[in-house]
Amino acid sequence: MDITNAPLPIRENEPMDRHTSWRAGGVARYYAEPGDRAAALALAAWARAHSLALIWIGRGTNLLVRDAGYPGLIAMYRAQQWWIDEHSDTATLTVEAGAPMAGVARRLAAMGWAGLEWAEGLPGTVGGAVVGNAGCYGGDTAGVLLSADVLVDDVVETWPVERLAYAYRTSALKAARVAPGALPPLVLSASFRLTRDDPAALMAAMQRIAAERKRKTPAGSSCGSVFKNPPGDSAGRLIERAGLKGRAVGEAIISPIHANYIVNTGAATAADILALIDLARSEVLRQFGIALELEVCVV
Numbered sequence: 001m002d003i004t005n006a007p008l009p010i011r012e013n014e015p016m017d018r019h020t021s022w023r024a025g026g027v028a029r030y031y032a033e034p035g036d037r038a039a040a041l042a043l044a045a046w047a048r049a050h051s052l053a054l055i056w057i058g059r060g061t062n063l064l065v066r067d068a069g070y071p072g073l074i075a076m077y078r079a080q081q082w083w084i085d086e087h088s089d090t091a092t093l094t095v096e097a098g099a100p101m102a103g104v105a106r107r108l109a110a111m112g113w114a115g116l117e118w119a120e121g122l123p124g125t126v127g128g129a130v131v132g133n134a135g136c137y138g139g140d141t142a143g144v145l146l147s148a149d150v151l152v153d154d155v156v157e158t159w160p161v162e163r164l165a166y167a168y169r170t171s172a173l174k175a176a177r178v179a180p181g182a183l184p185p186l187v188l189s190a191s192f193r194l195t196r197d198d199p200a201a202l203m204a205a206m207q208r209i210a211a212e213r214k215r216k217t218p219a220g221s222s223c224g225s226v227f228k229n230p231p232g233d234s235a236g237r238l239i240e241r242a243g244l245k246g247r248a249v250g251e252a253i254i255s256p257i258h259a260n261y262i263v264n265t266g267a268a269t270a271a272d273i274l275a276l277i278d279l280a281r282s283e284v285l286r287q288f289g290i291a292l293e294l295e296v297c298v299v
């Protein structure tokens with residue numbers, strides 16, 4: 001395919017271990033990084049004109065590309081601007097989807113705006129959080145989101161939070177099946193509800209969250225929690241009780257610290273990681289009759 005007429009630079013056969021926090025996985029046949037809304041819209045139009053399958057990503061912190069690679073275009077949306085519309089003790093934050101969730105939360109807290117402080121230390125972008133309903137330490141995206149601007153085909157739509165049909169670690173966007181020949185929706189920006197608070201108290205709360213996150217998170221390359229917690233239970237507890245803590249395949253290991261984390265200890269392949277995923281899923285089903293559901297997105 002001729003990529004010289006693309007609206008922005010396209011890389012060929014881009015290793016996705018460079019763009020995922022697991023540091024593993026195959027290549028994207030084509031790869032691009034649109035830096036603003038106009039570039040993303042132009043890229044989507046170009047992909048559609050060339051019948052090229054497309055996946056939008058944030059920072060790849062909840063993503064695994066199989067070793068066989070992806071035959072289409074993977075696009076990392078990098079637009080990061082944000083602005084605040086103040087109304088006395090409340091405000092609306094509008095932030096572009098490529099902005100880092102934790103970085104924005106920290107800047108807001110320092111300015112005395114509460115709403116996102118639970119996201120301290122959360123890896124990934126606003127877009128990834130909107131799609132996956134990221135949450136931790138008493139908060140989640142669904143609890144503070146007002147609306148999101150979403151590119152659907154070639155139209156930018158504003159989706160109120162209700163339309164995202166949020167549930168635990170999922171949304172209408174994450175669950176959507178893309179019709180053959182259609183492009184998946186792109187979250188362009190999101191608006192969040194903020195309330196005024198004491199900056200010192202907010203910063204102190206975030207420091208406590210940072211310390212707890214540091215204590216609980218296994219070191220090394222991972223994607224965070226691999227499985228969703230089943231209702232009333234914890235995936236990590238079930239995998240640990242199945243006797244799988246510390247189990248390794250190739251250079252991937254079920255963390256001895258937190259059994260819902262699989263850590264790449266060096267040069268793990270996606271196949272190593274997927275073998276551990278299959279092992280955890282089949283052992284938990286066999287021993288406890290519980291079918292674990294993936295939180296991470298496998299391409």
Ligand SMILES: Cc1cc2nc3c(=O)[nH]c(=O)nc-3n(C[C@H](O)[C@H](O)[C@H](O)COP(=O)(O)OP(=O)(O)OC[C@H]3O[C@@H](n4cnc5c(N)ncnc54)[C@H](O)[C@@H]3O)c2cc1C
Nearest residue numbers: 058059060061062124125127128129134135136187223224
């Ligand atoms: C060490 C570690 C700790 C973690 N802790 C937590 C935690 O406490 N709580 C939690 O919820 N998660 C946690 N995670 C997982 C991860 O941080 C979140 O899922 C995050 O929201 C993913 O954001 P991302 O930008 O990296 O998305 P990606 O991994 O790039 O993408 C995830 C999915 O969203 C889609 N997507 C991303 N951006 C867009 C966009 N703009 N438009 C359309 N689709 C898009 C992708 O196609 C993919 O399906 C952790 C991960 C790590 C590595």
